[in-house]
Amino acid sequence: MESIRQIFEQLFGYEWGGMLYTLATNITFISAIIVPLLLGVAYLTFAERKIIAYMQIRVGPNRVTFFGIPWLRGWGQPIADAVKALMKEIVIPTGANKFLFILAPILTIMPALAAWAVVPFSAELVLADINAGLLYILAMTSMGVYGVIIAGWASNSKYAFLGAMRSAAQVVSYELAMGFALVCVLMMSQSLNLGDIVNGQQGDSLLSWYLIPLFPMFLVYFISGVAETNRAPFDVAEGESEIVAGFHVDYSGMAFTVFFLAEYANMILVATLTAILFLGGWLPPLDIAPLNMIPGFIWLLLKIAFLLFFFLWFRATFPRYRYDQIMRLGWKVFIPITIIWIVVLGGIMQLPETVRGDFPLNLWF
């Protein structure tokens, strides 16, 4: 790092050297996040097809290889899909608003990627260690709905318009439940910084994770996350049997792929946030010798993979919700539960230390 800085200083002088150094290092870190993320997205689509295939007792994609290496059968599939999507024509319908039609996919993927700026991958591995981290994430995940609404409106197609209205109403409804669940996490952690939230869960074992005291909030947050990313069983916005594909019915080629990338990047983001907020982020499940030797990064990845598996499992298991059932679950079940839990948790925190005893655990035992 220092030698790179010296080279820049010699080339461009001190002032410019410093600025270029910051710029270059930040761009390097950002690429170090985005490139694995996009690869993860590509292979998540592969994992989805494989896992759902095995759940349905078939094998899934197993033909495309890398350079004909036989034991990599199927692993070339996401790459082949990407190349195919790149070669497909982008059709812009006559009635569409061209500018917004092209802008919408970009507006969808921009916040889905930018939210990763504040995610801590381990105790010291974080790009922007800001104090309002959670608020920033909440803002970015809300931004995603703009892309959906703009896409649905700009297409000038009835199905797309209906899909966009549905999707927008659903996303904002579940965002309330998510916000209230986050308030409970904040009451425990007393900080908006994601790193501090994970450090607040430090202890001897997984009993000190917020999963234990906030178990109903964990369920609300994760299910709302599934609903907010428009995944099955909450995928009425796409509803291929009624409104064909929802807001992106008129999109094709790379424009469609960008929506697809954003949806899967959002899935990984929701899984990561659930792992950080409730499952102790980079902390090992037991603070004993062989487990705490493993780097925190690995633990976080394992937890993300575990939660992503649930997304795929849900899709293979549940039939789609009806729209009125989705809205009832969001407004009449999740919001009352979260409000009651805020009151209960706040009340317990007001009890004197001697009465409430071993705080997080005494909620259940």
Next chain:
Amino acid sequence: MLENYFPILLFLIVGFVVGAGCMIGGWLLAPNRPDKEKLSAYECGFEAFEDARMKFDVRYYLVAILFILFDLEIAFLFPWAIVLDEIGLFGFVAMMVFLGILVVGFIYEWARGALEWD
């Protein structure tokens, strides 16, 4: 403090570039042979009857209004949750009064059927 936000600004720009780059890549590499039928809106094979800029159900509007109210409530809850240990019982009771007033509004809208979809 504020310089911590510089990587975020950069990240937003890079995110935009990734999205725009994908679109431009598709535009450069893909064929572009439009015709009248291909460019018509997809309505399961039928001709479109009318423009899609149509009326929509007022309940979507109602949900959006309720979202704004409750999102404001969350905006008030966030700072309260962070300093709950310092403000003690008084702060807790004050927020419970605020929550109580909003819950009355929530019960009213529930009873009026604003949350019903059929």
